[in-house]
Amino acid sequence: MKITELLSKIQGEFKISPFRILKILSKIEDKDISFFLKDSEVEISHQTFDFLLKHLKEGYPIEYITKKVLFLGNEFFVDENVLIPRIETEDLVILAVNLIKNKNIKHVIDIGTGSGAIAISIKKQLPKIKVQASDISEAAIKVAQYNAQRLGVNVEFKIGDCLDPFLKDIEEVELIISNPPYVETSFIEQNRFLKYEPRISLDGGYDGQSFFKKISKYSHLLKSKYLLFETSEFTVKKTAEILSTIGKVQILPDSFKKERFIFISPYY
Numbered sequence: 706m707k708i709t710e711l712l713s714k715i716q717g718e719f720k721i722s723p724f725r726i727l728k729i730l731s732k733i734e735d736k737d738i739s740f741f742l743k744d745s746e747v748e749i750s751h752q753t754f755d756f757l758l759k760h761l762k763e764g765y766p767i768e769y770i771t772k773k774v775l776f777l778g779n780e781f782f783v784d785e786n787v788l789i790p791r792i793e794t795e796d797l798v799i800l801a802v803n804l805i806k807n808k809n810i811k812h813v814i815d816i817g818t819g820s821g822a823i824a825i826s827i828k829k830q831l832p833k834i835k836v837q838a839s840d841i842s843e844a845a846i847k848v849a850q851y852n853a854q855r856l857g858v859n860v861e862f863k864i865g866d867c868l869d870p871f872l873k874d875i876e877e878v879e880l881i882i883s884n885p886p887y888v889e890t891s892f893i894e895q896n897r898f899l900k901y902e903p904r905i906s907l908d909g910g911y912d913g914q915s916f917f918k919k920i921s922k923y924s925h926l927l928k929s930k931y932l933l934f935e936t937s938e939f940t941v942k943k944t945a946e947i948l949s950t951i952g953k954v955q956i957l958p959d960s961f962k963k964e965r966f967i968f969i970s971p972y973y
């Protein structure tokens with residue numbers, strides 16, 4: 706089908722500007738937008754048209770079509786087994802890297818690593834420190850291992866629930882980072898844009914707090930450590946209260962000035 710035909714079909718069905726359609730097409734086909742702008746005779750395949758419809762109608766993420774996402778300048782492979790890393794999480798990594806440098810931290814763990822975006826980005830920037838990462842999903846760990854290999858970094862990956870895979874050597878760990886599932890169950894059920902990402906990567910239980918409640922049960926093991934968590938601006942205060950049994954809690958904003966991160970440091 707010619708691009709002109711595609712534009713008139715899509716515009717007939719959705720209220721969307723031709724420029725936005727072309728922007729989406731350029732992402733799906735991994736071409737510069739100028740490729741579509743300069744020639745009205747360009748042929749678009751049926752597969753691309755179907756992907757475009759699936760994206761516009763059902764909110765199917767483009768990143769699952771192209772199988773990639775850019776995170777802090779590195780290209781990560783993603784598929785339906787992992788959450789698509791978000792731009793806010795780049796801020797979490799920047800906070801972590803600054804903290805690691807300031808406190809001369811040598812051993813970091815990332816719980817719920819998904820595509821490996823956090824752990825791999827930290828290791829890329831600070832190759833001398835020890836970085837381990839875990840996930841409860843075996844399929845996610847396979848994606849993370851693939852990304853580490855493609856990006857040439859050495860991160861040790863483990864499968865398991867919450868802190869379990871690290872309990873044996875927890876004494877050595879100095880910083881725990883996590884962007885855990887923190888979305889309230891009812892919100893996921895109402896939001897069509899969240900239906901394609903793994904439920905386990907999003908669902909934080911009825912109040913979004915189930916992971917935080919779980920990790921706070923280990924507070925006796927964590928009192929001398931630094932911890933950095935991502936959460937939602939809507940529930941951050943509740944999360945901070947839950948985690949206050951571990952240490953001194955600070956709420957930090959993301960680049961959009963939303964209260965999103967929780968930083969815990971030892972009381973002494």
Ligand SMILES: C[S@@+](CC[C@H](N)C(=O)[O-])C[C@H]1O[C@@H](n2cnc3c(N)ncnc32)[C@H](O)[C@@H]1O
Binds near residue numbers: 816822841868905916
């Ligand atoms: C919000 S995603 C974050 C993925 C990745 N770290 C990122 O920031 O893009 C949460 C991840 O935690 C994992 N997860 C969920 N519950 C977990 C648990 N109890 N223990 C370990 N990992 C868990 C999910 O499989 C998912 O990969």
